[in-house]
Amino acid sequence: MVCLNRDTQISSQSSFFYLQLKDIFKILGVLLVPLTLGVATTLLSIQQTKLNQKNRENDIDIAQKQRQQDVFLAVQAEKERILATYLQDLATLLLDKNIIFDKNSAVSSIVRAKTLTTLIQMDAPRKRQVILFLYEAKLIKRNSKYALINLFDADLDNLDMSLSESKIKHYKTYEKIDIQLRGASLVNSSFKWRHLDFSDFSQADLKDTNFQYADLSNVDFSYAHLSNTDFRMANVSKAMFVYANLSNSSITDEQLSTALTLQGAILPNHATAPVENLIMNGDAEQRCSNNHAVFLLNWTLTNGSISAVWRPQSKTELNSKCSFSSLSHHDISAMHQTVDLNDYVDWLFNGRTLYGFQITLSGTRNGKHYVIINLRHRSSDGKILENITICREYETK
The missing domain is CATH 2.160.20.80 (E3 ubiquitin-protein ligase SopA)
Known part of the structure; x- marks a missing residue:
């Protein structure tokens, strides 16, 4: 049996450990290469997948936008076709001398229906085109020779x-x-x-x-x-x-x-x-008291006797309004007032005026009573342009 000394044993152990670490590093080096390649391949695959997904999303987005654009262009083309047809149809009607165009004719009703139907389908710029066409054709121009198209309820x-x-x-x-x-x-x-x-x-x-x-x-x-x-x-x-x-x-x-x-x-x-109230002193109570009757200013008495009197409806009614009263029990009482309508002359001639009356009628004796309201439109030279008479009969007991 051969015995090794201490130095020989230590040298052998160091060599053994040295060989083991070297081999381990070689093994790790061999293993890291495919591992690195695998990780790199996986990362590239993930990146490619994301890129493909993004490309697909972009393709879908482009396709959707293209479809929306196609739909938009189709809608615009249809609106343009409807507008062109409408303008052509109305132009044909206006140029046809055999067609009677007035507000009571069937043509006017057809034009109104066609116009309202067309406007519903138009956007704002094309609505403007329709309105300008109708206006320039004098169909919605005030005081034109053609009958106005009724655009009531038009969109x-x-x-x-x-x-x-x-x-x-x-x-x-x-x-x-x-x-x-x-x-x-x-x-x-x-x-x-x-x-x-x-x-x-x-x-x-x-x-x-x-x-x-x-x-x-x-x-x-x-x-x-x-x-x-x-x-x-x-x-x-x-x-x-x-x-x-x-x-x-x-x-x-x-x-x-x-x-x-x-x-x-x-x-x-x-x-x-x-x-x-265009009638001056139309509110009689402004110049009336409970002590005596007075005749209001701005009125011209032409027959009989009329005063503004305080006449409560009951003994407990202290704040009753005063009213006009005829003091002639047998004769007709009449008064008139001239109202300046110069500011309203354009509305009068265009038929845009309404008359409103609020009258309380009462009497003190049994029998029939009459109130006659006569409206006369006079020109500045006094010529009567219009005469309207309103007659109301009431009976007291």
Whole structure:
């Protein structure tokens, strides 16, 4: 048996350990190569998958946008076809001398139906084209020789008839139109910078409409819905706002003071404008007392005797209004008053006036009584233009 000394044993052990580490590193080196390749391959595969997914999403998005574009173009082409057909059909009717075109004819009803059907299918720019065509053809122009097409309930929402400030500076007369849009729906429309003198917007729905800088003098807004409407810098001189809804609109008190009438209108602060009485001293109680009868100023007595007297309906009724009373028990009493309607002359000649009377009739003796109201429209030279007589009979017991 051979025994190794201590130095020989240590040297052998170091060599053994050295060989083991070397072999281990070789093994690890051999193993790391395929592992690295595997990880790299996996990462590349994941990246490629994400890229492919993104490409597919892009392809789907492009396809969807293309379909939307195709649908949009198809819709626009259809609208353009409908508009072209409408314009061609109306042009044919207008140029046909054998067709009678008046408001009571079947042609007028057909044109109205065709117009309303076409407008429903139009966008805002094409609605503008339709309105300009009808206006230039004098079919919705006020006081034209043709019968007006009735656009009541027509869908004209978002209609943009506004003009740019630059265009107004260069074309001073281009913006002036007197248009008939009575009863149409014009929500969120714009007539900015337009001259709309004597146009008719009565009973129209004009919520959120823009009338900035527009000339609205003598425009009829009777019974129109004008809430949230923009009237900044607009001229409303002699405009009619009879029973119009102006709630939350931007119209000012200064502007309203120039209007022709606000009778019964809902004002921007939600208050209701009083009913205006054109007859001077029409409220008899203003000059009447319970002590004696007086005859009112501004009236001309032509027969009999008439006074404003305080006549309570009962002993407990202390605040009764006074009234006109005939003091001639056997003769007819008559009086008259001249009312200046110069500011209303355009409305009178265009048939845009209504007469309103609120009368309480009573008597002190048994028998029949009569009240006759006679309205005479006279020209400035005194010529009678119109004569209206209203007769009411009542009986007291």
